[in-house]
Amino acid sequence: MAMNLTLLTAVxxxxxxxxxxxxxxxxxxILDYHQQNDVNQAISNPYEKNEIAHLLYAKNWIDTVQWHLEDIIRDPKIDPVKALEIKRWIDRSNQERTDMVEYIDSYFLDKYKGVALTAGATINTESPAWAIDRLSILALKIYHMREEADRKDASDEHRAACQRKLDILLEQRKDLSMAIDTLLEDIAAGRKYMKVYKQMKMYNDPSLNPVLYKQS
Known part of the structure; x- marks a missing residue:
């Protein structure tokens, strides 16, 4: 019994x-990316590949690069050829983001594979990794909204409006973090269970996208 309690406490x-x-x-x-602030810079992941931290860092790096690609492509003066190139880049990034989420969920599936479900255990509306995906995006929103709230060349009204939005984003991160931690506790205790449904994206698959397969 003592061993079980110790294990539950650790979990x-x-x-x-x-x-x-x-x-x-x-x-x-995010801070590492903004040392150069260049979408073409190579990632330098400081964590070992067998650590969950490695996946989390890689996941956010993908999100951070894509955030700035989305900024660039909205330039009204962008060259159309360049815009198409970036759109293709964003498409690849979206696929990498999805793959990374599934890797993180696979980590949780393996971690909790031995948990016995309690009577009446239920499944959550989203998997842990997709909630963590939202947490990663929130980190980017907070970083860039803080930049705007502190922007010296902006008006007082602009900074005040951005500070109000920043306060909401910070509260949202607190709530989402609490919800994710609670979900993980419930999965660890057998009150919730999880499944991973592979994202069946059709537009990237030449055999499923009619625009592509009708050309072959």
Whole structure:
């Protein structure tokens, strides 16, 4: 019984700490990217490949690069050929983002594969990794909204409006972090279970996209 309690305590500690770990790594990735602030720069992941931290850092790096690609492509003066090139890049990035989410969910599936389900256990509306995906995007929103709230060349009204939005984003991150930690605790205790449904994207598949397969 003592061993079981010790194990449950360790699992609960991991769950409660997971979003703190995630948020710290997301912030690190964003700060690292902005050292050069160049979408073409190579990632330098500081974590070992067998660590969940490695996946979290890589996930946010993909999100951060794509964030800036989305900014670039909205330039009204962009060259159309360049815009198409970036659109193709964004498409590839979206696929990489989806793959990374599935890798993270696979980590959780393996971690909790031995958990016995309680009577009446239910499935969540989304998997842990898709919730963590939203947490990664929130980190980017917070970073860039803080930039706007502190922008010296902007009006007082602009900075004040952005500060109000920043306050909401910070509260949203707190709530989402709590919800993810609770979900992980419930999965660890057998109150919830998870499945991973592979994203069946059709537009990237030449055999499923009619525009592509009708040309062959």
């Amino acid at each position: 609960a500690y991991f769950c409660c700490m997971f979003t703190e770990l995630s948020n710290n790594i997301f912030n690190q990735s």
